[in-house]
C-alpha cells in the first residue's frame with residue numbers, strides 16, 4: 104500500500120465513489136478511505152434512491168435532469184466489471200400532486216420549460232387512471248395524529264398532478280456505489296475500508312493528505328471531504344468551517360416500509376409519488392411494498408443528531424408517515440409493527456449541497472447533500488473532478504467560478520451555485536425537495 108497519492112477521497116458512499124472514479128479516469132492516483140467495511144454502507148445504504156428532475160432552483164433541476172441520462176446509460180458509465188451485477192434504474196417516472204404548498208407546481212413547470220425537461224399535466228380523472236388508489240381530497244396542512252383534525256379533509260379537492268417521465272428510482276443504492284467502486288478500481292483507484300481518518304495535516308500552507316487511526320500518515324496534495332453526515336466533523340478537523348457561510352449537520356430520518364393496498368400491485372404498477380399536501384413521498388419496493396419518506400412538514404420536530412451517537416430504532420415517526428399516505432392511498436394497510444429504515448441526511452443551511460474548494464488549498468468538499476443528491480452522484484463526481492482540475496491549475500474559483508457542461512441536456516452551469524461562501528438560497532424549499 105503506497106503512502107502517497109495524488110488525491111485522497113474521504114468516504115466511499117455513492118458520491119465519494121463517483122468522485123474517485125472521475126479523478127482516477129482523469130489520471131490521478133486516488134486512495135479512498137472509509138471507516139465502514141464496504142462502499143455505500145453509510146447513508147447511501149438507507150437512500151430511497153429516487154431520481155426526479157424537479158427542484159426549487161433552475162441549477163438544481165438542470166443537474167437532476169442531466170443525471171437521469173447517466174442512470175439510463177449506467178452500464179456504459181460504469182462498465183460490466185462488477186461481478187455482483189449492476190444496479191437497476193426503474194424509469195417509472197414521477198407523479199407529483201398539484202397543491203397550494205407547491206404553488207400548484209407552476210414555478211417548477213416554468214423551470215422545466217426553461218431546461219427542456221418533458222412533463223405532462225394530468226387532470227383528476229387521468230391521475231386516477233394512472234394510480235387508481237389515489238384520492239384527491241386536500242388534507243392541508245400536514246398534521247400529527249394527536250391533532251384532532253388529523254385525517255380529515257379540509258373540504259377542497261386537488262386539481263390534479265404532473266407526470267415527469269425522466270425519473271424513477273434505483274433498486275439498490277449500495278450496489279450502485281459498489282459499481283462505481285469497481286469502475287474506479289478499474290481506473291486505478293485504491294479503496295481502504297475499516298480505516299478512519301482522524302486528522303487533516305498541513306504542510307507549507309496546504310493540505311497534506313490524511314492521518315489515519317493508528318497514526319499512519321498518507322500524503323496527498325488533494326483531499327476531498329465526502330464524509331456524508333460526518334462532513335462537518337471532517338471540516339472541523341481541517342479547520343475550514345470558519346471560511347464557510349453555509350455549514351452542514353446531521354439530521355435523523357425514518358423511512359417506513361409498508362405493503363401495497365390489497366388488490367393493487369404498487370411494486371409493478373406504482374410510481375414515485377410526491378405529495379406536499381400530506382408532506383410525504385413514496386416509491387415502489389420489492390415484495391409489493393411501498394417506501395414512505397417525509398417531506399419535512401413544520402409540525403414534525405427536526406432531530407439533529409451526533410452522527411456517532413443516534414438511535415437506529417424506528418419510532419412512531421415512521422408510522423405517522425404511513426398514516427399520512429393512508430389519507431391519499433385508499434386501503435393502505437398499516438401493520439401493527441411498521442418496519443423501515445433509520446438513516447441520516449447531511450443537511451446544509453439551505454438544503455442545497457456544497458460542492459466546492461475550501462480556504463485550505465488542496466482541500467475540497469462534496470457535502471450537505473440534504474437527503475436529495477443520490478441521483479446526482481455520477482454527475483457530481485465529474486463536476487468535482489472538473490473543479491479540482493481547474494483549481495489545481497490555478498483558477499481562483501471563488502472569484503472566477505468554474506463552469507460545467509451538462510452534456511446530455513447541453514447546458515452549462517456555474518459551480519459557483521454550490522459555493523460554501525454563498526448566501527442562503529431563499530429559493531430553496533428548505534426540505535428534502537431541495
Ligand SMILES: Cc1cc2nc3c(=O)[nH]c(=O)nc-3n(C[C@H](O)[C@H](O)[C@H](O)COP(=O)(O)OP(=O)(O)OC[C@H]3O[C@@H](n4cnc5c(N)ncnc54)[C@H](O)[C@@H]3O)c2cc1C
Pocket residue numbers: 113114115116117118119120136137138139143144145146147148149150151152153154298299300301329330331332333356357358396445446447448469472473474475476477478479
Ligand atoms: C433516508 C434517506 C433517503 C434518501 N432518499 C434519497 C432519494 O430518494 N433520492 C436522492 O437523490 N437522494 C436521497 N437521499 C440522499 C442520498 O442518499 C445522499 O445524498 C447520498 O447517499 C450521500 O452520499 P455520500 O457519498 O455523500 O455519503 P455517505 O453514503 O454517507 O458516505 C459517507 C462515507 O464517509 C465515511 N466516513 C465518515 N467519516 C469518516 C472518517 N472519519 N473516516 C473514514 N470514513 C468516514 C462513512 O463511513 C460513509 O461511508 C436519501 C438519504 C437518506 C438518508
